[in-house]
Amino acid sequence: MANRFILNETSYHGKGAINHIADEVSTRGFKKAFVCSDPDLVKFGVTQKVIDVLESNGYTYELYTNIKPNPTIENVQTGVEAFKKSGADYIIAIGGGSSMDTAKAIGIIIKNPEYEDVRSLEGVAPTKNKCVPILAVPTTAGTAAEVTINYVITDAEKNRKMVCVDPHDIPVVAIVDPDMMASMPKGLTAATGMDALTHAIEGYITKGAWELSDMFHLKAIEIIARSLRGAVDNTDEGREGMALGQYVAGMGFSNVGLGIVHSMAHPLGALYDTPHGVANAIILPTVMEYNASATGDKYKYIAKAMGVEGVDGMSVEEYRKAAIDAVKKLSADVGIPADLKDIVKVEDISFLAQSAFDDACRPGNPRDTSVEEITELYRKLV
Template identity: 80%
Template sequence: MVNRIVLNETSYHGAGAIQEIATEVTKRGFKKAFVCSDPDLVKFGVTKKVTDVLDNAGLAYEVYSQIKPNPTIENVQTGVAAFKAAGADYLIAIGGGSSMDTAKAVGIIINNPEFEDVRSLEGVADTKKPCVPIIAVPTTAGTAAEVTINYVITDVEKKRKFVCVDPHDIPVIAVIDPEMMSSMPKGLTAATGMDALTHAIEGYTTKAAWEMTDMFHIKAIELISDSLRGAVENTPEGREGMAMGQYIAGMGFSNVGLGIVHSMAHALGAVYDTPHGVANAILLPTVMEYNADATGDKYKYIAKAMGVEGVEDMTQEEYRKAAVDAVKKLSADVGIPADLKEIVKEEDIQFLAESAYADACAPGNPKDASVEDIIGLYKSLL
């Protein structure tokens, strides 16, 4: 069997890393940036931290901020038109997954116009050309979209999210600067952090996992478990640990896929606009319990990475429970709800389950889940 790893051409890590953007732009001869960022980041001056770097270096740019938390087909198509009108030749994506996913779709369509309907990008699209060069600057520690070959777009008309998987969309440069994440409120820090943990745990247990990605995922679980509580309290150490942990998780899962936690979360996001990290955090322990008997001894190493003591003396049943309990405790400690009672309407469960079953992440789950299985999982959290 042949395994593939796709990563950024270049990445920068650490406080002040955004200063390297000007160096890279000048070195590569880029002329004008199309800056994708969401309205709140523009409003609260986070985007300005990067545009100040461009201004100080005398570099041209135009800001596009018509991006929703769960970016839509319309967001992408409007972005494509705006990119063309701007006369830009590269993208800077500033934000969480929404900004980066929008930038990826725009960049792909600009260089592969046959996919301008957006829907045809679902799954593994046969694009011929790499997207317009992207410099990705995350402001959340969760999605790892800056290092993945995936992006997710919402089809409002059909009330569903679709996952696009394409090595041509990976940003050329990732700039992971924890100072760009310091303005995140507690709730968003918690939600995006649990998204990162979900990436690491699902990536570690997915059917395609192998030794190199296991290395990434275990380290990511350890860093996130050590850092998320501190990040929620906005400590520098917590922010730095989460910035690194979520990126390392992305290095892994981007190359081996995820599982039904993400499939079920995508359905919730499409129907109820549920924040992706919150949905993942609520679903993760329940799906871990469901998947346990298909994961061998991996929960032993998850439990150890999360700081559980005495794991070596535990039975398989005990360490599997310990891993799930550690996830539940971390989630509770950072204020994530424990169930879906305030989110899901029972009459929607059939549609949610069918959407999750058809999601691109579902085949990677360590255990094959039927629509009926997924219905049962949703209902168990009501």
């Protein structure tokens, strides 16, 4: 069986990258932008940086901000109607996963109206047409939604997240500018950074992993491990490293899938509105322990990428523990809670476990699992 790899047509990286938006709009002959960005980014002037580029070059746009941190079906539906009325011919998504996921769903439905029932997009929907062209500008160093073929929408009525996988939704251009991430508060920087690390580690050990994806994931782990602490302290080096590291992780996991860390994190976001990165960071070490026996020698290379010394002289048990301990330490150093006690209600665990088992990320986990085993993993964390 052949392995498939899908990436952006074009990506820009580094300080000042947003100025290339004007070049892309001109080259591609776009007329009017539908700018998707969440209200806080508008309030704090982050979105304005991109709007300034559009306005200074005489490009028209319409701003759409009905986007929640965990975007809902309703956010997508109102966005579809707003796009139709706007006369826009492309989308600029500015933000974290929330803005980009909303933009992807809107863009898919506009070009594939037979999927206007947002729930019909869950899983791998066999859409026929590429979505409305998206220029994606991340403001967080974590989700890598600007380079993935995935998006996640919350079904608020059922308290669950829908993972949607569609090669037609990938943004045509990614603009990865660390200056767009400089205003992130420490807590958000830490959470999104640990989300990126989770992408890299889960992508590296997932059932679909192979040599090309391994290359991206190991490099991403290395970059994130050396950059995240600095990014939380708002150093230029740390911000630039995380901007790149999270993108490199996205290049990999988008093409090979994830595992039950994400499966277990998704229902926490749907039920409690828990920040996705925080949920992943808390769950990751426990699931790494659970998966260790199904990962061969991969934890040896994770430990090395995390900066652990003396790995070559360790036994299998020692380097697996070293990899997990390095993840725990990084998480603690950037202020992530150690457990889910302040998040999960014990009476919800059965619902959470079933939701996690039903999640689209679960089949990629290196160790086959069950509702009962996922239940026990939640219980270990509360």
